[in-house]
Amino acid sequence: MSDRLKIFCTNLNRYIDFEGGDTLKDIYTRIAPELGFEAICARVNNKTEGLAYSLFRPKMVEFLPYDSDSGRRVYTRSLCMILYKAVSDLHPGARLRIEHSISHGYFCRVTQLGHPLTPEIIVAIRDRMREIVRADLRFVRKERLSSHVVEIFREQHLMDKVKLLESLHNLYETYYTLDSLADSYYGALAPRTGMIDIFDLIPYKDGMLLMARDPFNTSAPATPVAQEKMFRAFTDYQEFNHILGVTNVGELNDDVAAGKSPGIINVSEALHNKRISTIADMITERFNEGGARIVLVAGPSSSGKTTFTKRLAIQLMTNLMRPKMISLDDYFVDRHHTPIDENGEYDYESLYALDLDQFNADLQTLLDGGEVELPYYNFATGSREYRGNRIKLDPDSILLIEGIHGLNPELTARIDARMKFKIYISALTTISIDDHNWIPTTDNRLLRRIIRDHKYRGSSAADTIRRWPSVRRGEERWIFPYQENADTMFNSSLLFELAVIKEQAEKILDEVPRDIPEYAEAYRLRKFLSYFHPISPEYIPSTSLLREFLGGSSFRY
Secondary structure, eight states, X not given: OTTSOEEEEXXXXXXXXXXXXXXHHXXXXXXXXXXXXXXXXXXXXXXXXETTOBOOSOOEEEEEETTSHHHHHHHHHHHHHXXXXXXXXXXXXXEEEEEEEETTEEEEEEEOSSSOOOHHXXXXXXXXXXXXXXXXXXXXXXXXXXXXXXXXXXXXXXXXXXXXXXXXXXXXXXXXXXXXXXXXXXXXXXXXXXXXXXXXXXXETTEEEEEXXXXXXXEEEOOOOOOHHHHHHHHHHHHHHHHHXXXXXXXHHHHHHTTOHHHHHHHHXXXXXXXXXXXXXXXHHHHHTTOOOEEEEEOSTTSOHHHHHHHHHHHHHHTTOEEEEEEGGGGBOOGGGSOBOTTSSBOXXXXXXXXXXXXXXXXXXXXXXXXXXXXXXXXXXXXXXXXEEEEEOOTTEEEEEESTTTTOTTTTTTSOGGGEEEEEEEOOOOOBSBTTXXXXXXXXXXXXXXXXXXXXXXXXXXXXXXXXXXXXXXXXXXXXXXXXGOSEEEEOOOTTHXXXXXXXXXXXXXXXXXXXXXXXXXXXXXXXXXXXXXXXXXXXXXXXXXHHHHXXXXXXX
């Protein structure tokens, strides 16, 4: 008996016998009553795999539920392939493009229909998706020579995938089939369509929203929320990508191989300059009309708020204004008054970690023409100090305040609304891996933060990955609900940036040990970066937002 093959199931904290060739689904079926939840995937030796994964050697296995991060990704990928099959069944030759997350769903366009995408067509696609789910078809994972996979995709007119695979020069590639339809994803799918039973598909703008499970009520699909400004920000940059002829990684790789990287960088940086200049002109116009004495710059972690604010200050100076800056972090309450999160840790993401009364009083004094002494928060002692830093606003002065809570009305509740100009900034990634694999904005920001924390804070990738869920929870509570309050939005992502940060990020991610849970996320990010041809950072200007993370900036932080 002791010589039998065994996995160690971390959920049950014990070894389980299996036969060589058993799938994760086979083992899960035997132990499901003990687990007490429905699994959709598993972590095998700290690497996420689908339940169709076959076992031939001893492994450490953790089964994962639908509401885990990995489970949600598996569910969404599987849902996307069901959508692709439904579109292909009803409209052969049409092109489905799943572009980005928005409004709690995923924005999709269907083109090459020969006629507009109507609500009636969307309802028919949704109904076909439901038929595919009821049929409980298998998602079959296959691995073949790349040249053979390229021909399969060419026959299906998936030229974006053909271009990507031809740029990578891998010997073998993995893909999935659903009935007779092939597709590829950079992660596992569910075993069968019957497991993907909760979703919706609704008309949205000139396309449709694919709604997966609501993360807070997994028995129902997510409900869309209004994000008009966010949608426009995405659309503006996608139009720019189309003008450059770079909308997916395959096209970017071709341009890199052709030596066009400097041109892409120069044009992308020029777009940032133009946008920041436009925002400065908007602020100046409102200032001259008697408002906008305070500019609030808000956004999630690693969105580039600090460099954006410094570049905005330069543009405001060219408009003959005198920008002055206040650090929101300096208004932290003394540490023993800091709110405690659900894990018993100090919650510096909370709005109430700030002294709102003092902050609003100082702002009002400045707006009234008075002088204030700014506090300084000593992170070493966890207490506020005063070091004689006094400021006063001149007639041509404008106050720039950068921090995650800038768009929360409660932060500046006592300040007249017309005195405030609010800016939301995030790295809204608009380049896709291919038509069916978008690049999540959160992955872009996480990679930025991994590099920055390693370079400037001495943190390992594992440390940053471990803290990231807490950061994301803070963003969901304190930042994202208020993003549509902005007067304008700025997209800090750069078309080329993932190709530039690739080599630095991969080196740091390679240091994550295989025997810790964070390895699964490190592996996923390395897999994602493997699609990009590298671009040397030598072409990046010293004022680029990307320099905040890569180093080499001409700004002081």
